[in-house]
Amino acid sequence: MRVLTSFDDRDPVPWANGAGETTELVSLADSGNLTPLARPWRLSIARLDRTAEFSALPGMVRTFLPTAEVVLSVDGRTHRIPRLTPLRFRGDRAVVLTELGEPCFAVNLMVAQADSVDPPRRGLVMIGPDEEHAVRADDGAAFLLTLASSPDHPRFQLFELTDSDGPADRLGGVLLR
Template sequence: MRVLTSFDDRDPVPWANGAGETTELVSLADSESLTPLARPWRLSIARLDRTAEFSALPGMVRTFLPTAEVVLSVDGRTQRIPRLTPLRFRGDQAVVLTELGEPCFAVNLMVAQADSVDPPRRGLVMIGPDEERTVSADDGAAFLLTLASNPDHPRFQLLELTGCDGPTDRLGGVLLH
């Protein structure tokens, strides 16, 4: 297991629409060197402290995982999202955070949509903390994002997993694979 980056080591930046802040852990350019055989992807941690519209990100597929229960409107359809439950949607959809019980963070994985011209490349997916976590070394790159601090790792630390790493359940995080 290798530490790639930590939330605490990065500065927040405004959302593309200026309605909030996010801390980028992996940029699209960084992802090209981390996973050259996968479609470009971006990983960030958004601060959610008020209702707001999400930035439009055409050409991307987004996976959103809040650290507290929230309510989103996705293309006008209301969806209650339980704590630590991933929701996937396209970056060109109209998404609004309509209810927020308490300020929290949200993990955002954005993956470029498949291009029919290029050779097929797999897209990274987020596996939530309550979902099956079996990954073999032959499955390609895998990363773990910690969701809570523990004696060995702070909250929101991104780790690259290797074939010899044991079970990741004890680290309390989401698997990116």
């Protein structure tokens, strides 16, 4: 595994709507270098410390994974999201964080929606820590984001899996493939 970046090495920036802040680990431009055959994607870690509306992200498909239980309203429909459970929705949806039991973080993977690109490019998918899915580096680009600190790595460190890694060791994290 090769370390690409770490949350601790990046400065937070305001959300597009100013209602919170996020730390970008991979930008849309960076994703083109990492996965040239995939649709553009962005990976960030949002700080959730109060209820708020989410920024609209038209043209993107978003996967949201909170580190504590939260409640979101997506186009008026309530979703109670357990800790470390991904929820996927289109970025143009009206999304509001309506309940927050404790301040936490949320991993956000945003992938450009499919269009009529010829040939079609695949989109990156987030696989949560409780989802069973064997991923090998030779299945295509694969990344691992740690969700907790350990003696070997900090929280929210992003690794690129290489061919020699064999089956992905999750290290308590989420896979991006």
